[in-house]
Amino acid sequence: MNIIKLDAIESTNFYLKELAVKNDVESYTVVSANYQIAGRGQMGATWHSEIGKNLTFSILIKFDSLEIEHQFYLSMAVSLGLLAAIRMHISSPLFIKWPNDILAEKDKLAGILIENIVSGNAIKQTVIGIGLNVNQEQFPATIGNVTSLKNVTGIFLDTDLLLETIVISIQNFMGYVERKEFEQLKKIYLKSLYKYKKPAMFEDKKGAIFLGKIVDVFEDGKLVVELEDEKNRKFNLKEIKFASRRS
Numbered sequence: 001m002n003i004i005k006l007d008a009i010e011s012t013n014f015y016l017k018e019l020a021v022k023n024d025v026e027s028y029t030v031v032s033a034n035y036q037i038a039g040r041g042q043m044g045a046t047w048h049s050e051i052g053k054n055l056t057f058s059i060l061i062k063f064d065s066l067e068i069e070h071q072f073y074l075s076m077a078v079s080l081g082l083l084a085a086i087r088m089h090i091s092s093p094l095f096i097k098w099p100n101d102i103l104a105e106k107d108k109l110a111g112i113l114i115e116n117i118v119s120g121n122a123i124k125q126t127v128i129g130i131g132l133n134v135n136q137e138q139f140p141a142t143i144g145n146v147t148s149l150k151n152v153t154g155i156f157l158d159t160d161l162l163l164e165t166i167v168i169s170i171q172n173f174m175g176y177v178e179r180k181e182f183e184q185l186k187k188i189y190l191k192s193l194y195k196y197k198k199p200a201m202f203e204d205k206k207g208a209i210f211l212g213k214i215v216d217v218f219e220d221g222k223l224v225v226e227l228e229d230e231k232n233r234k235f236n237l238k239e240i241k242f243a244s245r246r247s
C-alpha cells in the first residue's frame with residue numbers, strides 16, 4: 001500500500017486524478033490530507049471536515065476488465081469495505097444509505113465520491129474519495145444529521161491505523177468485483193441497505209413527498225422503489241432522496 005500523506009490540499013480526489021494523468025500510479029495508491037481547502041461531496045456539494053480530526057482520503061484502483069454497466073458494483077464494494085472497517089469499532093447499528101453514505105443509526109458518518117476514468121466501454125481506473133468523521137465532536141448546525149466515531153463510541157481513534165484498516169477492507173471487497181461475483185456482492189449490500197424493504201418517505205426532484213419501499217438496486221445504480229399502488233419505479237441519484245427527518 002502506497003500512502004501519500006499531505007497537509008493541506010484542494011481535494012484528495014482532484015490531486016490523485018491529476019497524479020494519475022501525469023504518472024503511472026500503482027493501483028491502491030492512497031492520498032490522505034489533514035485538510036482539504038475545497039473538499040467535494042456528491043452532486044457538487046462541499047465536504048467539511050475539521051483540520052486533522054478526521055479521515056479525508058482517496059484511493060486509486062486500476063481494473064483489467066470492468067464494464068461501465070457494472071459500475072455500481074464498484075460502489076457497493078467500496079461502501080461494504082468501509083462499513084466492515086467501521087464495524088470493528090462500533091457495535092450499534094450501521095447502514096449504507098443509497099447510494100453509498102454510511103449511517104450510524106440515522107446520522108451520516110461517512111461519504112464517498114467515486115470518479116471513474118473510462119476508456120470506451122470500460123472503467124480503467126477509479127478514484128475513490130472517502131470522508132469519514134473520526135474524532136470531530138462538534139459540527140456546524142447547518143450540516144445536520146451528522147456524527148463521528150468519537151461521538152458514537154466516546155473513543156478517540158488513531159486515524160493512521162484506521163486508514164490502513166479501511167484500505168485493506170476495501171481491497172477485500174473489491175475481490176468480488178475482480179472475480180465478477182456480482183450477485184453475491186449485491187446480496188451483502190442489500191443486507192446493510194438503509195430502509196431496504198421498509199416503508200420510508202421519499203422526496204422527488206419536484207419536491208413531492210411520497211411513501212415507498214426500496215425493493216432493489218440495479219447494476220447501473222438506479223434505485224427501485226415500490227410505490228403505494230404496488231408498482232415499481234426506478235430512480236437515479238438526481239431524481240429521489242429520502243425526505244428529511246421523517247425517513
Ligand code: BTN
Nearest residue numbers: 011039040041042111112129131
Ligand atoms: C458525499 O457524501 O457527498 C461524498 C463526500 C466525499 C468526501 C471525500 S473527502 C476525500 C475526497 N476528496 C474530496 O474532495 N471528496 C472526497
